[in-house]
Structures are given as structure tokens and as C-alpha cells.
Amino acid sequence: MAQEAIRFLDAHMLDATPTNYTFAYLYLTGANGWLRKAVDGIIEGGVRLAQKEVDGLMELAPGETGHGAAASSMATEEEHRARLRLQMLSFSDLTAQAISSAGSFGRDLAQRADMIGGASDLGGLVAAMLERTAEMERRLAETRLETERLRQDLDAARDDATRDALTNLPNRRAIDRQLRLFAEQGTQIALAFCDIDHFKSINDRFGHAVGDRVLKVVAETLSATMDPHIVGRFGGEEFVVVLPQVDAETAFALVEKARAAVSSRNMRVRDTDEPLGQVTFSAGIALCRNDPEAALRQADDLLYEAKNSGRNRTIYKVAA
Structure with a gap:
């Protein structure tokens, strides 16, 4: 093997x-x-x-x-889904019990209607029903609170499953979902792949902790300069920017602004104050309306064209 x-x-x-x-x-x-x-x-x-x-x-x-974090998040989401389903079954069971108790109370009253003059019997019946009702209300309240907590946990798990743990950006799963939505709506989008240049050498020279901080800085800079457009981490040192209803020239200008912002950062190792040198990224941009997979492949090809052309540059083409 x-x-x-x-x-x-x-x-x-x-x-x-x-x-x-x-x-x-x-x-x-x-x-x-x-x-x-x-x-x-x-x-x-x-x-x-x-x-x-x-x-x-x-x-x-x-x-x-x-x-990866995505696998753990998806497992957590499924766990919360299962717990919520169980809790809803419990809630349904309690509701059925409450209906059954109400029906039983009605039958008891009907059976003892001829004894209505016996105050002690009627008082005992009412007291028993009140006790059962109070217990049912308590259990329903507890179940309702637990159900709400599980809903919140599920919402948090869903968010975790679509977030990159390191940068807190949308992850590939979230980006793919958003691209499918735009494709269904027929929305034209510009797609930009951005890949940090010589990132492996940063990890090799300064360690992965420094590499992680570089990823965070690039993520923050991209998010700030590309706002309000969608910036996600696609994996490794690669980021993707989704720009709905933006033409190729406008997308190019925005990505170039982000590239200049990243390359102008004076990054240093936090512990030793040693300069990292200039950190840059290369990018490829493609346009898309109905086929995001084709646009992703074209943007990826253009990214590698930018890498092979000397790095620290952006190349774009309009999708056919």
C-alpha cells in the first residue's frame, strides 16, 4: 500500500x-x-x-x-441537528400528554357529574388536575428552553461550518454555496483568486505561527479593501473574492488596490522584530454568469499565469 x-x-x-x-x-x-x-x-x-x-x-x-476545521464543524452541526430532532420529539410527546390529560379531565368530570353535590370529590378531582397541569406546564417550559438553546447551538454550528477557523472568513463550503445561489439567480459576478507569493518560504524560514499571522493580515487587508464584496479563504494561502454585478475592469482595480495595500505592509516577526520582507500576492480574475465552476478554473489558470509572469501582479480576462 x-x-x-x-x-x-x-x-x-x-x-x-x-x-x-x-x-x-x-x-x-x-x-x-x-x-x-x-x-x-x-x-x-x-x-x-x-x-x-x-x-x-x-x-x-x-x-x-x-x-480541517470544516470536518469538525460539520460533525458538530449534525450532532446538534440530531439533538434538536430528539428534543422536538420530546416536545411533541409532552404536547400529546397534555392533550390526553385534558381529555381525561373531561371524562372524569362527565363521569362524576351525578356527584357534583359532593364537594369533597369535586375538590379532589380539581386539585389532582391542577397538580397535573402545573407539572405539565413546568415540563413544557423546560422543554421549550432546551429547544431554544439547541436551536442557538445549531445556528452557531452552521456558522462554524462555513467559517475558516484561522481567519474567520467564509470557507470554501460557504463560497461554493454563494456561487451556486448567484448562478441560480443569473447574477453576473467577477471571481478573483488571490494567492500569497512564496508563502512556503515564509513558513520554512519563520515557522507556521508566523505564517498563520501573515494569513490573518492578508485576510484582514483583503476584507477591508474589498468591502462590501465577499472575501473567503479557499484553502492554504489562497483566497477568493466574489464581486457580484462588477465588470472585469472594476474588479481589476479593486484587486490591485488590495494588492498594493498588502505589499505596502511592513511586517515583522512579533517576538524578534525581524522584518519579514515584502509580502505580496498574485491574482487571476474571470467573469461568470451561469457557470461558476468554469469561471473558477479560468481564474485559477490566470492566477498561475500571473505567478509564471513574475508574481505580485493581477491578470484578468472576460469569460467567453
Whole structure:
């Protein structure tokens, strides 16, 4: 299996890193069915996997075999869904009991109508019903409070499942959902892929903690300069910007503004005050109305064209 995993990585020109080896193992053994299906859909027809696709799939892979925040968030969301369903069944059961108790009370009154003159019997019946009603009200109130708490937990889990844990930006799952919505509405959008230049060298030289802070700074700068448009983290050091009803030239100007803002930051290592050097990103922009997947691929191709042209630049084209 180890040899097959290495051959698989070689065939797709992927480095034999622990994460990539785990990815290959999960795919080849079928240990993660979701991952196996997703990969088969990508490589059908002899298409080669890209590293960013591997990173994205590992981040989104459900179950304990995935290592990203998204997998944990989705599991948490499903747990809250199950608990809420159980609580609603309990609430329904209590309601049925209350209806049954009311019916029983009516039958008791009817059966004892001929004894209405016996105040002690009537008083005992009423007292028993009042006690049962008070208990039912208490249980209904507790169930209602628990149900509301579970609803809030579910809302929080849903939000967690669509947020990147490091940058707090929308994650790939949220971006894909938004793109599908725009496509259904027929809304023209500009899509920009932004990828930090030489990010691996930052991690290698200064460590992943510094790399994480760089990601946060870039995320904050993109969000501030691109507001009110949607900025998300697509995976790794790659960000995506969704600009609805914006033409290519306007999108280019906005991305260039963000690129200039990032490159002008004077970043230093917090502990040693050592300068990081200039941090930049490259970007590719494509237009889309009905086929976001095609626009994503074109923006990605333009991003790599920008990388191959010297980095720290933006390239755009209008989708056909």
C-alpha cells in the first residue's frame, strides 16, 4: 500500500508529504468514501490533481480522517441537528400528554357529574388536575428552553461550518454555496483568486505561527479593501473574492488596490522584530454568469499565469 501511495503521488506530481501520503492512503484504500468519490470526479478522464485541490479536499473531508476545521464543524452541526430532532420529539410527546390529560379531565368530570353535590370529590378531582397541569406546564417550559438553546447551538454550528477557523472568513463550503445561489439567480459576478507569493518560504524560514499571522493580515487587508464584496479563504494561502454585478475592469482595480495595500505592509516577526520582507500576492480574475465552476478554473489558470509572469501582479480576462 505504501508503494501504491507513492506511485499515486508521483503520477499526480505531488510531493510525498505526510498530508499527501495520508490523502493517497485514504483514497486508495477507500477508508473515506466521500474523499474517494470526490477525487474520482476530479481525475475522471485522466485529469491530474493539483496540490491546492488535495489541500481543499483534506480540509473538507468529513469524519475523523479529515483534519480541517470544516470536518469538525460539520460533525458538530449534525450532532446538534440530531439533538434538536430528539428534543422536538420530546416536545411533541409532552404536547400529546397534555392533550390526553385534558381529555381525561373531561371524562372524569362527565363521569362524576351525578356527584357534583359532593364537594369533597369535586375538590379532589380539581386539585389532582391542577397538580397535573402545573407539572405539565413546568415540563413544557423546560422543554421549550432546551429547544431554544439547541436551536442557538445549531445556528452557531452552521456558522462554524462555513467559517475558516484561522481567519474567520467564509470557507470554501460557504463560497461554493454563494456561487451556486448567484448562478441560480443569473447574477453576473467577477471571481478573483488571490494567492500569497512564496508563502512556503515564509513558513520554512519563520515557522507556521508566523505564517498563520501573515494569513490573518492578508485576510484582514483583503476584507477591508474589498468591502462590501465577499472575501473567503479557499484553502492554504489562497483566497477568493466574489464581486457580484462588477465588470472585469472594476474588479481589476479593486484587486490591485488590495494588492498594493498588502505589499505596502511592513511586517515583522512579533517576538524578534525581524522584518519579514515584502509580502505580496498574485491574482487571476474571470467573469461568470451561469457557470461558476468554469469561471473558477479560468481564474485559477490566470492566477498561475500571473505567478509564471513574475508574481505580485493581477491578470484578468472576460469569460467567453
